[in-house]
Amino acid sequence: MKDIITKSIIELNKLLPKEKRLIVKNSTPLIDEKSKLESIDLVNLFVNLEKNLKEKGNLALTFDEIVENVEHLKTIGSLESFLVKKFKNEKK
Amino acid sequence: MKKNKLSINIISSFNHANFCGLLKNSKFYDWAINEANYNQVFQTLTNPREKIWKNKKDITLVWTTPESISPEFKKLLDRQPIKIKKIKEEVASFCSTLKLIKKNSNIVIIPKWILREPIVNNIALAYSKQLGLEYNLSLMNYYLFEELGNEKNFHILNSSKWVENCGTAKAYNSKLWYLMKCPFSNDFFNEAISDITNLYASIKGLTKKLLVLDLDNTLWGGIVGEVGWKKLRIGGHDYLGEAFLDFQLKIKALKDQGIVLALASKNEKATAIDAINNHPEMVLSMNDFATYRINWEDKAKNISEMVNELNLGLQSVVFFDDSSFERERVRTILPEVFVPDLPKDPTEYSNFISKLHCFDSSFITDEDKQRSDLYKSEFKRTKLKNKYKSLSSWIDTLNLEVLIENITSKNSPRTLQLINKTNQMNLSTRRLTEKEFNTWVTKKNNFMWTIRAKDKFGDYGIIGILSITIKDKIAYLVDFIFSCRIVGRFIEDSTIQFLKEFASKHSLKKINGLYKKTKKNSLIYKFLQRLNIIKKNTNSFIIIPSKEKIKLPNIKITQPKFKRK
Numbered sequence: 136m137k138d139i140i141t142k143s144i145i146e147l148n149k150l151l152p153k154e155k156r157l158i159v160k161n162s163t164p165l166i167d168e169k170s171k172l173e174s175i176d177l178v179n180l181f182v183n184l185e186k187n188l189k190e191k192g193n194l195a196l197t198f199d200e201i202v203e204n205v206e207h208l209k210t211i212g213s214l215e216s217f218l219v220k221k222f223k224n225e226k227k
Numbered sequence: 228m229k230k231n232k233l234s235i236n237i238i239s240s241f242n243h244a245n246f247c248g249l250l251k252n253s254k255f256y257d258w259a260i261n262e263a264n265y266n267q268v269f270q271t272l273t274n275p276r277e278k279i280w281k282n283k284k285d286i287t288l289v290w291t292t293p294e295s296i297s298p299e300f301k302k303l304l305d306r307q308p309i310k311i312k313k314i315k316e317e318v319a320s321f322c323s324t325l326k327l328i329k330k331n332s333n334i335v336i337i338p339k340w341i342l343r344e345p346i347v348n349n350i351a352l353a354y355s356k357q358l359g360l361e362y363n364l365s366l367m368n369y370y371l372f373e374e375l376g377n378e379k380n381f382h383i384l385n386s387s388k389w390v391e392n393c394g395t396a397k398a399y400n401s402k403l404w405y406l407m408k409c410p411f412s413n414d415f416f417n418e419a420i421s422d423i424t425n426l427y428a429s430i431k432g433l434t435k436k437l438l439v440l441d442l443d444n445t446l447w448g449g450i451v452g453e454v455g456w457k458k459l460r461i462g463g464h465d466y467l468g469e470a471f472l473d474f475q476l477k478i479k480a481l482k483d484q485g486i487v488l489a490l491a492s493k494n495e496k497a498t499a500i501d502a503i504n505n506h507p508e509m510v511l512s513m514n515d516f517a518t519y520r521i522n523w524e525d526k527a528k529n530i531s532e533m534v535n536e537l538n539l540g541l542q543s544v545v546f547f548d549d550s551s552f553e554r555e556r557v558r559t560i561l562p563e564v565f566v567p568d569l570p571k572d573p574t575e576y577s578n579f580i581s582k583l584h585c586f587d588s589s590f591i592t593d594e595d596k597q598r599s600d601l602y603k604s605e606f607k608r609t610k611l612k613n614k615y616k617s618l619s620s621w622i623d624t625l626n627l628e629v630l631i632e633n634i635t636s637k638n639s640p641r642t643l644q645l646i647n648k649t650n651q652m653n654l655s656t657r658r659l660t661e662k663e664f665n666t667w668v669t670k671k672n673n674f675m676w677t678i679r680a681k682d683k684f685g686d687y688g689i690i691g692i693l694s695i696t697i698k699d700k701i702a703y704l705v706d707f708i709f710s711c712r713i714v715g716r717f718i719e720d721s722t723i724q725f726l727k728e729f730a731s732k733h734s735l736k737k738i739n740g741l742y743k744k745t746k747k748n749s750l751i752y753k754f755l756q757r758l759n760i761i762k763k764n765t766n767s768f769i770i771i772p773s774k775e776k777i778k779l780p781n782i783k784i785t786q787p788k789f790k791r792k
Contacts, residue, residue: 149413150248175244178406185402198406 143183161212240295287332322374338386343410389418425584432648441548442492462508473577475510490519517602527560604685619780625682650747654707704740730772738770
């Protein structure tokens with residue numbers, strides 16, 4: 136999961152000016168007051184994530200799921216936990 | 228390395244935020260981006276007070292989807308029949324609006340129309356005049372080419388190629404369309420950025436000039452020193468031979484468009500030359516190469532020597548070699564040289580070279596076509612020069628002739644090329660678009676000439692530009708430009724003498740000049756100092772026509788007929 140998130144962030148960083156680029160570490164804020172990202176950047180991040188999940192693991196993530204779970208997506212670390220948990224539950 | 232600044236206006240019918248982000252982070256230029264609000268195309272084009280028109284920009288990109296320009300075409304997406312005449316009128320109206328902005332930008336780029344999603348249409352109706360998407364999209368683009376084809380600073384880019392290069396599935400992104408009204412993927416935008424950057428380089432003459440080639444497994448299959456020339460794979464009933472033959476044909480075409488060729492090969496010289504001269508399927512001959520180094524020495528050293536010999540800069544060189552070791556060596560020692568990674572499979576060489584845009588040119592002059600010969604003559608001159616101790620006694624042996632000619636439609640492409648490409652021997656370093664150039668030369672008080680030269684070794688082609696503007700019996704020197712490969716041959720001195728004679732003949736009191744210093748043009752300053760025209764630490768100078776003649780060696784100067792405007 137970490138690889139997929141990292142790839143999605145690298146792709147997002149290609150669109151961002153230097154000062155807004157995200158460092159890949161668990162504490163980096165995403166949907167949070169401290170986040171440097173604007174809504175358009177978050178859209179790009181989640182579109183990348185959806186594409187990479189599909190490509191790498193044939194895993195599905197919808198935009199609605201993201202919108203419904205924003206409280207779990209405050210940081211890169213919490214995003215990873217959310218995705219791991221989601222796909223684990225789906226496996227069961 | 229510091230990137231050059233480029234300003235661009237972006238006007239589009241879709242959300243271009245991702246395109247702007249990628250452009251800003253692209254590696255070749257430092258882009259100053261001015262965006263119009265998306266889907267405000269007509270409003271932006273027709274409003275001269277719009278913020279983006281404040282200063283003239285290097286580039287304006289107008290990127291629209293067909294349905295945003297033609298409401299009639301939009302009906303097709305809803306499967307309604309349409310009137311072709313209406314589509315034609317709507318395209319014409321868009322193009323007239325586009326023409327309003329031609330003065331606001333040096334280059335206007337319009338990607339040709341493609342749909343904002345892959346075409347999924349009724350196959351049987353695809354080319355129906357009234358209902359066919361493909362038919363009417365092709366027609367719209369045809370009208371666009373017809374309307375804008377003759378506009379000098381308008382350039383239409385092939386956006387279908389960007390889809391092909393990414394693959395349809397990766398070019399579009401429907402999720403981004405529905406979430407933020409951006410129909411295309413970042414891969415697609417990167418293709419567009421690459422074409423825009425290459426187009427700009429080709430228009431501005433920033434493309435490469437010298438292609439240095441390896442021989443074994445680059446120009447032919449096999450190692451000549453091991454198998455002998457008879458067993459080399461070129462042409463014939465052999466798939467690999469055919470691939471090398473096609474590659475050579477592409478290189479020959481590059482030479483014909485003005486790219487200078489050179490060889491850098493680790494081989495026995497006689498063996499390699501024997502192969503080039505004797506293999507019946509060789510497309511390239513020794514005559515196609517301006518110079519060569521076939522020896523066992525370091526290729527980086529060899530390239531460096533050849534570049535000096537041809538009086539070129541390393542930044543204008545491309546090196547092709549199948550060996551990753553040689554490529555890496557040249558990259559490390561000569562970082563200015565462009566060293567692309569050749570594909571491992573030679574059947575991909577031909578396609579690979581077609582996709583490289585570093586040799587693209589927006590026009591090809593007669594000088595370009597003969598460039599290789601010009602450089603070869605230069606090499607012979609250098610050899611002879613080394614024999615003579617004094618410069619003027621060497622010039623005396625050359626039978627040098629300088630021809631000063633008026634501007635004509637035939638020599639204006641080369642003139643424009645010299646104005647826009649020359650850095651070192653350039654007094655003002657002014658740059659002109661074709662339109663600005665034509666306007667300038669037709670003005671009554673402006674005079675411009677080309678300088679051509681030839682000697683016993685051959686024609687140098689047009690190697691200089693001279694221009695003045697006259698006001699109240701005073702001439703102002705505007706352009707004094709020379710290709711640096713001929714500098715130091717008294718051609719530039721003879722041009723000053725011509726200028727003095729012209730001024731004297733037309734009763735002009737004096738010729739005023741202003742040296743505009745740049746990072747690259749100290750050469751012209753040194754020249755003006757040598758003739759005592761300019762004093763140390765000053766930028767302006769005056770040439771008095773009646774003062775004594777400039778001492779010249781044996782040079783014949785042919786002057787133009789005076790054209791009254």
